[in-house]
Amino acid sequence: MTMTDDPLLSIRNLQTYFHTDDGVVKAVDGVSFDVDRGETVCIVGESGSGKSVTSESITQLIPIPPGEIVGGEVYFDGEDVTELSTGELQELRGGRIGHVFQNPQGALNPVYTVGYQIREAIDAHHDLSKAEARQRAIRLLEDVGIPEAATRIDDYPHEFSGGMKQRVVIAIALACEPDLLIADEPTTALDVTIEAQILDLLRDLQDEYDMSIVFITHDLGVVAEIADRVVVMYAGKVMETGSVEDIFENSAHPYTEALLECLPGQSNLEPIPGTLPSATDPPDGCRFHDRCEYATEECRVGDQPALSEIEDGHGVSCVHWQRGSDGLPEPTDVRGPVRSTGGER
Amino acid sequence: MSTQRTLLEVRDLEKHFSMTRGVLKDEIGRVKAVDGISFEIAEGETFGIVGESGCGKSTAARTILRLEDPTDGTVRFDGQDITEYDSTELKRFRREAQMIFQDPDSSFDPRMSVGESLAEPLIVHGMTDRERRRSIIEKLLVRVGLQADDIDRYPHEFSGGQKQRIGLARALVLNPRLLVADEPVSALDVSVQAEILELMEDLQDEFGLSILLISHNLGVVRHICDRVGVMYLGELVEVGPTEELFSDPEHPYTRALISAIPSADLSDRGDRVRLKGDVPDPSDPPRGCRFHTRCPEVVPPEGYDLEQRTWRSLLDFTQRVEEGMDLEAVYDLLHPEEALEDRDVPERLPTSDVEAALRSEYDLADDIGDPDADAVFERAVERLASGDPEDARETLASEFTTVCRRATPELERVGPDHRTACHLADGHQQLDGRPADTDGPEADRLDRPAE
Numbered sequence: 001m002t003m004t005d006d007p008l009l010s011i012r013n014l015q016t017y018f019h020t021d022d023g024v025v026k027a028v029d030g031v032s033f034d035v036d037r038g039e040t041v042c043i044v045g046e047s048g049s050g051k052s053v054t055s056e057s058i059t060q061l062i063p064i065p066p067g068e069i070v071g072g073e074v075y076f077d078g079e080d081v082t083e084l085s086t087g088e089l090q091e092l093r094g095g096r097i098g099h100v101f102q103n104p105q106g107a108l109n110p111v112y113t114v115g116y117q118i119r120e121a122i123d124a125h126h127d128l129s130k131a132e133a134r135q136r137a138i139r140l141l142e143d144v145g146i147p148e149a150a151t152r153i154d155d156y157p158h159e160f161s162g163g164m165k166q167r168v169v170i171a172i173a174l175a176c177e178p179d180l181l182i183a184d185e186p187t188t189a190l191d192v193t194i195e196a197q198i199l200d201l202l203r204d205l206q207d208e209y210d211m212s213i214v215f216i217t218h219d220l221g222v223v224a225e226i227a228d229r230v231v232v233m234y235a236g237k238v239m240e241t242g243s244v245e246d247i248f249e250n251s252a253h254p255y256t257e258a259l260l261e262c263l264p265g266q267s268n269l270e271p272i273p274g275t276l277p278s279a280t281d282p283p284d285g286c287r288f289h290d291r292c293e294y295a296t297e298e299c300r301v302g303d304q305p306a307l308s309e310i311e312d313g314h315g316v317s318c319v320h321w322q323r324g325s326d327g328l329p330e331p332t333d334v335r336g337p338v339r340s341t342g343g344e345r
Numbered sequence: 346m347s348t349q350r351t352l353l354e355v356r357d358l359e360k361h362f363s364m365t366r367g368v369l370k371d372e373i374g375r376v377k378a379v380d381g382i383s384f385e386i387a388e389g390e391t392f393g394i395v396g397e398s399g400c401g402k403s404t405a406a407r408t409i410l411r412l413e414d415p416t417d418g419t420v421r422f423d424g425q426d427i428t429e430y431d432s433t434e435l436k437r438f439r440r441e442a443q444m445i446f447q448d449p450d451s452s453f454d455p456r457m458s459v460g461e462s463l464a465e466p467l468i469v470h471g472m473t474d475r476e477r478r479r480s481i482i483e484k485l486l487v488r489v490g491l492q493a494d495d496i497d498r499y500p501h502e503f504s505g506g507q508k509q510r511i512g513l514a515r516a517l518v519l520n521p522r523l524l525v526a527d528e529p530v531s532a533l534d535v536s537v538q539a540e541i542l543e544l545m546e547d548l549q550d551e552f553g554l555s556i557l558l559i560s561h562n563l564g565v566v567r568h569i570c571d572r573v574g575v576m577y578l579g580e581l582v583e584v585g586p587t588e589e590l591f592s593d594p595e596h597p598y599t600r601a602l603i604s605a606i607p608s609a610d611l612s613d614r615g616d617r618v619r620l621k622g623d624v625p626d627p628s629d630p631p632r633g634c635r636f637h638t639r640c641p642e643v644v645p646p647e648g649y650d651l652e653q654r655t656w657r658s659l660l661d662f663t664q665r666v667e668e669g670m671d672l673e674a675v676y677d678l679l680h681p682e683e684a685l686e687d688r689d690v691p692e693r694l695p696t697s698d699v700e701a702a703l704r705s706e707y708d709l710a711d712d713i714g715d716p717d718a719d720a721v722f723e724r725a726v727e728r729l730a731s732g733d734p735e736d737a738r739e740t741l742a743s744e745f746t747t748v749c750r751r752a753t754p755e756l757e758r759v760g761p762d763h764r765t766a767c768h769l770a771d772g773h774q775q776l777d778g779r780p781a782d783t784d785g786p787e788a789d790r791l792d793r794p795a796e
Binding site for chain 2: 046047048135138139142147148149150151161162163164191192193194195196197200218219220221222224225244245248249258259260262263264269270271272275276
């Protein structure tokens with residue numbers, strides 16, 4: 001690995017569309033952000049915001065067709081990976097870029113021991129003897145906090161609990177010491193107590209393996225635990241991006257504020273009215289405008305406002321960004337029926 | 346509790362599942378999913394049951410609705426014991442107590458329109474007038490925040506949050522008095538969770554419902570519950586008014602659950618109580634306090650001066666030896682690279698190697714701070730290394746002992762309506778293992794008849 005100050009991952013104006021019977025779904029529509037070396041970037045947003053498609057576009061895990069990366073670049077360590085051949089992409093997946101998904105049950109094969117599945121990942125990218133691979137698999141299981149790894153390695157997935165299975169999946173992702181770990185909602189299927197354990201584990205592993213993490217979640221509470229920087233997505237667009245302090249202590253976009261207000265566990269809970277706009281026919285202007293209590297005429301015309309830089313590294317896509325939260329227009333009541341026309345997706 | 350009438354009263358409820366083997370179905374063990382829980386819900390009240398996966402909370406909910414027959418105990422609904430209901434009475438009860446489920450995707454038939462799904466309960470309970478059914482359903486859809494013309498749409502046309510609204514509408518279509526909600530929001534986005542919780546609260550006011558809410562996330566429960574019961578391995582370990590439970594949690598398990606709620610506060614990042622491991626096997630629950638195997642605040646043994654962390658590690662080691670740590674398991678620790686089939690375990694292993702491996706496995710420093718405890722540890726290690734795990738087990742069990750293992754704590758009153766089952770609630774005093782004798786011994790236990 002070359003040691004430079006360049007970001008490890010740099011996504012520029014990424015556009016990933018899906019061609020469906022109902023029309024073209026612009027799942028990711030002009031997304032840009034960087035991930036520095038050793039950094040954790042969280043992509044946060046509701047279901048349908050395009051956060052998973054963004055992460056799956058990096059190594060082209062999206063089904064093509066109907067999916068298509070229609071524009072933009074994804075630079076990984078200086079190289080545009082959207083240009084790679086299938087063989088080169090396969091080398092990258094599970095090699096320098098590891099993946100962890102939401103449901104550990106579905107990520108493991110029930111008929112093989114976990115040791116076999118970890119060795120399979122090692123063998124795909126390295127040429128080690130059976131004994132060496134086994135030893136490495138045990139060390140990986142120890143690293144992800146599985147007690148008595150040397151005995152547990154010969155167990156089958158069903159002999160592990162949900163949290164332990166997710167640890168095994170993380171061990172597989174780490175098998176080739178990736179530079180980048182992409183974790184898509186890795187704790188959403190788990191209990192809160194186990195979620196806390198897995199977040200601790202990822203933090204420790206990041207130091208140990210010196211890797212960058214792209215972490216996808218819908219839960220800002222999880223973001224507060226693990227992120228260095230945050231990308232807030234809505235309907236295929238980036239609404240706000242900044243350091244974790246920018247987002248939690250100095251948020252500038254009404255959508256970010258709305259997400260913060262609906263976190264369970266705090267004393268006053270404020271749901272966001274309405275639902276995501278149509279994916280095939282997004283509204284003009286800011287895509288959040290019909291759910292935004294500060295929306296004015298300007299917000300309803302043209303394109304999504306460009307990201308304005310409030311401070312170094314803190315960008316916001318909002319017409320009213322300069323006025324500060326005090327100078328925003330009067331909030332209007334946007335609560336109506338949950339949905340005006342048709343079903344969402 | 347208010348002066349309101351009690352609607353649901355659960356006493357010493359037990360639900361055990363037999364584990365059987367072979368064609369003759371010999372019972373080889375019992376999973377004690379629910380093992381003696383008691384609580385009551387007043388009219389218009391919301392009661393939450395919180396705990397991790399496997400603690401028995403969903404089984405409790407199903408048993409309360411008699412979707413499972415209880416092994417023991419009683420469930421009284423409006424004064425009548427539901428376990429004694431005949432089929433007519435049960436059918437009436439099923440109208441008055443409704444349930445919504447975690448996964449809105451699998452709780453609807455994809456080939457039935459919303460209207461058809463919602464009409465089913467009305468048809469079952471004898472409403473034959475088609476037009477009237479339709480008008481009831483349309484009104485209800487509007488009430489849960491959808492539109493009347495959604496009645497002819499199909500489930501796939503709705504998002505998860507909308508489907509959960511339809512689930513609520515279906516539960517309310519028969520005008521029930523009790524709603525049991527099993528993880529109603531955990532499959533939903535955080536932003537949608539808030540919506541559904543708010544809706545449930547509104548509907549409760551409007552319909553005067555009692556709600557039993559089941560969740561693994563205390564944060565969810567906090568919003569809408571008047572009182573909360575914290576459940577662990579089939580037992581309630583703490584019951585109290587929601588805000589009191591949050592401001593003054595008495596049980597270490599409750600404290601850990603509160604600590605695990607993801608919050609938007611950056612200041613407490615990484616600085617939380619963490620529970621190690623998973624919920625133990627409910628067919629063989631730990632002795633004494635069932636939480637002691639994971640508790641970060643276990644009462645230390647008398648005569649030793651140990652930090653809580655070190656003590657926790659020593660207790661973990663003790664438990665592991667009790668479960669049967671033999672020479673082979675120790676050999677595995679020393680030689681992780683050898684595959685099962687080509688292992689050749691000698692009769693004894695070098696004590697110093699074993700000691701180093703165990704100290705690193707259990708995160709014990711070379712100097713654990715108390716020479717007496719260290720001597721016990723070293724003796725146990727020596728016995729393990731020479732192939733005598735039985736002696737190691739006896740040494741550890743007789744020295745590293747705690748009230749949390751010896752005695753089962755009972756639910757004791759710690760506030761007017763706040764009870765907990767923890768030896769710590771006795772103020773660290775009850776090291777002899779007898780339950781604390783507070784203000785009035787038996788009379789204040791939870792399992793007496795309701796006031």
